[in-house]
């Protein structure tokens with residue numbers, strides 16, 4: 001297999017309003033790829049297409065050489081934007097991790113899946129959180145549990161939507177270390193959305209700079225050139241203006 | 247005391263009551279967790295429309311109420327999936343139309359208003375073998391469908407995650423809402439149309455207060471649902487008061503008891 005994700009002339013509109021136009025990317029196996037762009041750039045929309053959540057796009061996109069909605073979900077570990085997660089749901093951390101293996105909600109956790117779930121939690125140094133209610137976890141703790149949930153199925157592709165939202169600087173660099181560790185062990189491809197082009201510059205092999213259309217898809221240095229950033233964000237050096245707003 | 251278990255109509259009431267308690271408190275956990283409490287009221291009032299048609303035609307009201315309520319459940323789910331209308335808007339529309347239909351049919355059949363009263367407020371005296379048969383069948387189907395608990399729970403937690411894991415979220419929603427609809431109809435004779443929605447909400451909400459996991463919440467909710475129905479029927483017999491109202495009050499006692507426990511721990 002050559003590319004994990006490959007798109008040609010991919011476009012998508014929400015009720016006539018263009019969200020993505022003419023995206024052409026090929027993501028090789030084993031790379032760390034960042035999707036960078038301001039609010040409303042279409043980053044989440046692109047992710048939803050890759051995950052098979054949005055189907056009526058135009059152009060073509062292949063994920064593991066298949067249409068996104070035909071891909072075996074075991075191949076993809078998805079870490080959603082965790083502010084969308086229902087923390088009021090009565091659940092403990094280990095259940096959330098186990099749902100990543102059985103791909104349903106667990107009634108009881110025992111045997112093999114229990115062992116795997118604990119192993120995944122230990123990868124993110126969070127075994128001590130196993131029995132904690134989701135509602136009692138801090139943002140950073142929940143994010144680690146979600147990371148463990150995506151690791152536990154041993155995915156070939158990990159997809160993350162703004163994993164650093166609401167996490168302090170130390171938690172954030174921990175997060176990237178955990179991701180990079182997992183990646184070097186498993187050879188998985190990582191596809192991560194971020195507002196923060198500094199992060200993309202330091203942690204990725206490839207960057208997709210997006211603002212509804214594809215501004216660049218290249219190495220971080222090349223993609224995040226001053227000119228490109230100005231086109232994408234309108235202004236460089238003030239990227240913090242774009243953080244935390246939605 | 248034990249002689250009450252030998253009186254035939256009470257035996258029927260206990261069996262029907264236990265099954266109804268099980269069904270409503272089991273499906274209720276999804277209703278509560280998904281914030282669909284209004285669906286319960288909506289479908290109960292829709293059931294009234296079906297019951298009224300049956301009464302009007304001199305037929306077994308449940309035979310009309312079940313398909314009628316299922317249709318309304320499907321329509322509500324359809325409107326929710328296909329439009330941007332909030333679920334409660336869809337429910338509000340079908341709710342009032344069904345109720346209006348029911349009132350017209352009952353009005354056309356003037357001498358049957360006492361029968362309608364039984365359906366509105368429940369009457370364990372009216373529980374017959376057909377009711378037990380239908381309720382047992384539904385309970386059996388519910389147990390066979392138990393593997394769906396894991397899918398309904400998953401999409402109750404996060405629809406999008408469930409969807410990415412190839413759970414057939416939309417189909418499962420229809421199935422769940424249809425099961426809720428039938429549960430409501432078969433519960434009518436024990437609890438009554440006016441109060442059935444509460445049975446779907448109070449035991450799960452009480453269980454939610456003290457449960458750390460969704461499976462524990464489910465087990466506790468079923469326990470509370472069955473026990474309150476059982477005790478409610480006994481009280482109803484000795485105090486000569488309406489069963490449905492007593493069941494709901496007992497459930498409320500559990501709810502406030504758990505709230506006290508929770509706030510003191």
Ligand SMILES: Nc1ncnc2c1ncn2[C@@H]1O[C@H](COP(=O)(O)OP(=O)(O)OP(=O)(O)O)[C@@H](O)[C@H]1O
Nearest residue numbers: 014019037038039040041042043044045046245246
């Ligand atoms: N369900 C929807 N219906 C209509 N328009 C939508 C919908 N979801 C997103 N959009 C629009 O599509 C555009 C792209 O949205 P998207 O969520 O992909 O942006 P994003 O890059 O992820 O932004 P953010 O950084 O704020 O998360 C935005 O203009 C948004 O308003």
Ligand SMILES: [Mg+2]
Nearest residue numbers: 043044045161
């Ligand atoms: Mg987004």
